[in-house]
Amino acid sequence: MARFIVRRLLVAIPVLLGLSVILFLFLRLLPGSGPAVAILGQHATPQLIAQITAVEGLDKPLYVQYFDYLGRLLHGDFGASFIDGREVAATFLVRFPATVELTIGAMIFAVGLGIPLGRLAARHPDSWIDGVVTVISLFGISIPVFVLGYTLAFIFGVELHWLPTFGQLDPRLPINPVTHFAIIDAILAGHWYVIDAVSHLILPSIALGTIPLAVFTRITRASVIDVSNEDYVRTARAKGLTERRVNSRHIMRNAWLPVTTVIGLETGALLAGAVLTETVFTWNGVGSWVVSSIENHDYIVVQSLILIFATIFLTVNLIVDVGYAFLNPRIRYG
Amino acid sequence: MRNKLGPLLAIAVLAAAACGSSATPVPATSGPTAITPTTAPTTAPTSAVTATPASTAVEGGSMVYALNGDMALADPSLVSDGNSLFVEAQVVQGLLGLQPGTISTVIPVLAAALPTVSSDGLTYTFTLRTGIQFQDGTPFNADAVVFNYKRWQNYPAGDLQTDAYYYGAVFGGFGTNSNVASVSAPDEQTFVITLKTPQSNFELASTLAVFGIQSPTALQKGNADSTPIAQNKYAQGQLPQGQDMVGTGPFIFKEWVPTDHITLVKNPNYWDAANAAHLDQVTFKPFGDSTATLQALQSGGVDAAFSISPLDVKTAQSSGLTIIDRGASCNQLNLDMNQSVGGKATIYANKNVRLAVAEAVNKQSYVDAFYSGLGKVPTGFMPPATAGFKAETLPAYSVSQAKADLSASGVTGSALNIDLYYPSNVVRPYMPDPKGIATAIANDLTAVGFTVTLKTEDWGPSYIPDATAGKLPLYLFGWTCDWAGADNFLYTAWFGYQNGKPNPQFGWANAQANTDMTQALQATTTDAANALWGQVQDLLAQDVPTVPIVNSQPPGAYSSKVHGYVGASNGIEYLNTVWLSQ
Numbered sequence: 001m002a003r004f005i006v007r008r009l010l011v012a013i014p015v016l017l018g019l020s021v022i023l024f025l026f027l028r029l030l031p032g033s034g035p036a037v038a039i040l041g042q043h044a045t046p047q048l049i050a051q052i053t054a055v056e057g058l059d060k061p062l063y064v065q066y067f068d069y070l071g072r073l074l075h076g077d078f079g080a081s082f083i084d085g086r087e088v089a090a091t092f093l094v095r096f097p098a099t100v101e102l103t104i105g106a107m108i109f110a111v112g113l114g115i116p117l118g119r120l121a122a123r124h125p126d127s128w129i130d131g132v133v134t135v136i137s138l139f140g141i142s143i144p145v146f147v148l149g150y151t152l153a154f155i156f157g158v159e160l161h162w163l164p165t166f167g168q169l170d171p172r173l174p175i176n177p178v179t180h181f182a183i184i185d186a187i188l189a190g191h192w193y194v195i196d197a198v199s200h201l202i203l204p205s206i207a208l209g210t211i212p213l214a215v216f217t218r219i220t221r222a223s224v225i226d227v228s229n230e231d232y233v234r235t236a237r238a239k240g241l242t243e244r245r246v247n248s249r250h251i252m253r254n255a256w257l258p259v260t261t262v263i264g265l266e267t268g269a270l271l272a273g274a275v276l277t278e279t280v281f282t283w284n285g286v287g288s289w290v291v292s293s294i295e296n297h298d299y300i301v302v303q304s305l306i307l308i309f310a311t312i313f314l315t316v317n318l319i320v321d322v323g324y325a326f327l328n329p330r331i332r333y334g
Numbered sequence: 335m336r337n338k339l340g341p342l343l344a345i346a347v348l349a350a351a352a353c354g355s356s357a358t359p360v361p362a363t364s365g366p367t368a369i370t371p372t373t374a375p376t377t378a379p380t381s382a383v384t385a386t387p388a389s390t391a392v393e394g395g396s397m398v399y400a401l402n403g404d405m406a407l408a409d410p411s412l413v414s415d416g417n418s419l420f421v422e423a424q425v426v427q428g429l430l431g432l433q434p435g436t437i438s439t440v441i442p443v444l445a446a447a448l449p450t451v452s453s454d455g456l457t458y459t460f461t462l463r464t465g466i467q468f469q470d471g472t473p474f475n476a477d478a479v480v481f482n483y484k485r486w487q488n489y490p491a492g493d494l495q496t497d498a499y500y501y502g503a504v505f506g507g508f509g510t511n512s513n514v515a516s517v518s519a520p521d522e523q524t525f526v527i528t529l530k531t532p533q534s535n536f537e538l539a540s541t542l543a544v545f546g547i548q549s550p551t552a553l554q555k556g557n558a559d560s561t562p563i564a565q566n567k568y569a570q571g572q573l574p575q576g577q578d579m580v581g582t583g584p585f586i587f588k589e590w591v592p593t594d595h596i597t598l599v600k601n602p603n604y605w606d607a608a609n610a611a612h613l614d615q616v617t618f619k620p621f622g623d624s625t626a627t628l629q630a631l632q633s634g635g636v637d638a639a640f641s642i643s644p645l646d647v648k649t650a651q652s653s654g655l656t657i658i659d660r661g662a663s664c665n666q667l668n669l670d671m672n673q674s675v676g677g678k679a680t681i682y683a684n685k686n687v688r689l690a691v692a693e694a695v696n697k698q699s700y701v702d703a704f705y706s707g708l709g710k711v712p713t714g715f716m717p718p719a720t721a722g723f724k725a726e727t728l729p730a731y732s733v734s735q736a737k738a739d740l741s742a743s744g745v746t747g748s749a750l751n752i753d754l755y756y757p758s759n760v761v762r763p764y765m766p767d768p769k770g771i772a773t774a775i776a777n778d779l780t781a782v783g784f785t786v787t788l789k790t791e792d793w794g795p796s797y798i799p800d801a802t803a804g805k806l807p808l809y810l811f812g813w814t815c816d817w818a819g820a821d822n823f824l825y826t827a828w829f830g831y832q833n834g835k836p837n838p839q840f841g842w843a844n845a846q847a848n849t850d851m852t853q854a855l856q857a858t859t860t861d862a863a864n865a866l867w868g869q870v871q872d873l874l875a876q877d878v879p880t881v882p883i884v885n886s887q888p889p890g891a892y893s894s895k896v897h898g899y900v901g902a903s904n905g906i907e908y909l910n911t912v913w914l915s916q
Contacts, residue, residue, distance in 0.1 A: 080562070085563045086570070087564055087565075094591065153626075157635070158633050161633060164633065165626070165633045165635055166629070166630045171597075280626055282619070282620075282622065288622055
């Protein structure tokens with residue numbers, strides 16, 4: 001197992017390097033008048049463009065710019081935004097916890113509801129229960145996130161006043177952002193402020209988790225039905241095992257494999273930022289940051305974030321692969 | 335207001351604009367804001383920002399205020415964007431300010447009176463209020479003012495000069511390029527600033543929040559001039575309360591969590607007790623989406639929002655929200671016609687074509703459709719409340735007259751196939767729906783004989799540079815005032831010559847207008863300056879190099895809990911007057 005993990009990590013290095021080169025070149029070929037003009041905006045003049053270009057090193061050959069960037073990266077320096085001058089790493093540490101919280105909330109919702117629904121549908125295939133679950137999953141996949149988000153906010157925030165519609169915490173509460181994980185900071189602040197943090201998480205988690213919920217429901221249903229028809233399941237039943245034991249030991253353990261893969265992929269994708277959900281709920285995560293950086297041609301931020309996201313994605317997939325070994329003893333890594 | 339790093343061009347533009355004035359704006363003495371004007375030196379603490387009878391106000395409470403975006407930097411001298419200036423104006427005060435609710439009525443704030451001006455228009459002498467302390471407990475006096483003015487003037491080239499856009503724009507540059515010859519403090523109460531050449535916009539431009547006086551002690555301790563800015567903790571607002579963004583205002587800067595919130599708390603020792611803040615705390619929350627802002631208002635999550643979409647105004651009102659009354663507009667959307675693109679004359683070099691365009695557009699229909707009643711058809715070439723404004727007879731909407739002028743132009747055939755540009759990925763206060771407005775204009779132009787192709791470019795990366803470089807022939811463009819003076823609209827933003835040549839944005843060559851503008855900036859009296867600005871506007875009306883489309887009042891809103899809010903269309907509103915009912 002250790003050799004497998006080390007091998008995967010070594011493979012990740014050229015993947016990330018290759019990605020960084022592609023990103024570096026691709027971003028500089030975007031339409032527009034270049035990074036210096038993006039910085040100077042409305043009143044860019046040739047003189048000022050030249051000045052900014054010199055200060056930021058934009059006049060150096062591309063490969064020099066790239067290796068400068070890579071060198072800084074290896075020293076843990078992700079650079080600073082062209083637009084606001086802030087360190088990418090510092091802003092990331094503030095915003096990424098919010099995205100992690102939202103991802104966890106969405107996955108709790110999606111896994112907690114999607115897998116039981118999928119199992120339920122699989123146990124009653126082609127029944128009315130299966131039909132209802134299918135409709136729910138189709139609804140989840142087809143409704144645009146921003147429509148669902150605004151609708152949830154309107155119903156539960158504007159009309160019913162049950163839940164907040166924006167942010168991670170009530171700005172009025174005296175909670176110090178220590179970790180930038182709102183729930184942890186709220187616990188640290190005491191006074192049951194954690195209830196406020198959780199209430200802020202509910203609507204965006206539902207909005208963000210609805211598509212994964214639908215996916216998990218369908219994958220679980222299909223996987224459980226497939227496994228249920230396997231010979232070893234029939235054998236287990238023939239041996240007189242209880243239905244509960246058949247389900248837990250023989251069906252679900254095997255059905256988990258594709259479900260786990262999808263959960264891993266979805267988690268990796270959500271950690272890379274839920275752009276629409278974060279925008280609708282003014283959630284201070286990395287998703288909206290990526291979009292605004294792309295719009296502003298803020299090259300250093302975009303490069304750094306996509307590399308970070310790729311790293312996260314590779315890591316999550318590695319964890320999923322390792323998780324296979326625990327779920328299925330037949331899988332061994334050498 | 336503009337983007338943080340953007341408009342350094344105006345530095346060069348204004349380098350030629352050193353002018354003078356003995357203008358003495360007279361503060362209004364009545365009205366809902368109940369200003370207490372000060373016209374003579376006084377040592378009595380009389381605040382410039384009074385609004386609500388204190389007897390009706392509820393003290394305390396915490397307000398959540400939705401901004402359009404985040405603050406850029408915590409040092410007001412280094413910002414030029416509206417979000418930063420709005421927040422920082424609550425904390426840091428200047429010698430002069432604007433009467434709340436107005437855009438061009440100058441009043442003394444930290445000065446005890448408006449300055450006296452020497453006969454040559456070069457030397458301004460301010461008598462300062464006494465007994466004022468900065469929020470860190472250090473004294474406010476003339477030495478502190480001198481420290482701040484010298485700091486700004488001596489910003490080194492690089493990050494600091496780039497960010498300190500407004501100083502460069504107002505004084506024509508930094509160091510020896512600055513129009514400031516000297517600053518001095520003859521005594522604790524007297525600050526003297528001497529200019530190299532007279533500058534008629536001096537007092538009005540001095541009301542900008544960027545000229546707020548900060549505690550020299552805090553600036554020095556916080557190493558506020560260090561670069562790069564990204565590592566400058568003072569500018570990044572990361573120092574503890576009382577050590578960062580230290581001014582004399584009714585609120586104290588408490589904390590800034592970038593991209594998440596900014597918190598101000600009441601200054602318990604505010605120098606003007608009668609006008610101290612009612613609120614204990616204000617938290618500014620940046621929103622990036624207008625629907626989310628509206629829902630946050632409707633749900634009670636935020637108490638007020640600086641901006642909502644004009645399309646949401648009726649919904650907001652039906653939800654019990656109050657639309658901020660921002661009074662007279664301080665912006666203008668134009669349909670700009672460039673007479674020379676790429677060195678070649680366009681069809682807009684033909685005056686009859688320009689007249690046809692101006693007569694074809696049904697401005698009132700745009701105001702009705704896109705501004706929810708919060709806009710007016712312009713009556714001149716800048717907002718009517720701007721100092722130096724002169725109403726002009728602009729071409730009226732007339733399809734038949736437009737057709738006649740187009741016919742008289744002699745332009746026919748494929749030459750009437752025109753491109754109309756609008757920006758994408760942006761909403762501006764004067765342009766809430768760029769595509770919608772452009773589509774409506776295109777329909778009107780089509781009706782008189784043009785064949786219009788709509789084109790768009792991304793606002794920041796492409797549209798602005800292309801428009802200002804003179805690459806767009808017909809396009810939507812506007813301006814929100816930095817200060818509400820004629821020079822800010824007519825000269826800085828639009829028609830001032832650059833390096834001796836017409837602004838490529840318009841290709842409008844009119845040497846007389848440029849001379850008049852230069853002389854107006856150097857006039858020694860307000861009347862003389864305004865007469866010259868009037869001549870410039872007459873020339874514009876004769877030549878019609880652009881079509882003014884709308885002067886809008888960008889809508890903001892607040893909940894029924896909010897009282898004492900005084901709006902202003904220049905985007906600077908003071909929250910010391912605001913209180914929350916229970």
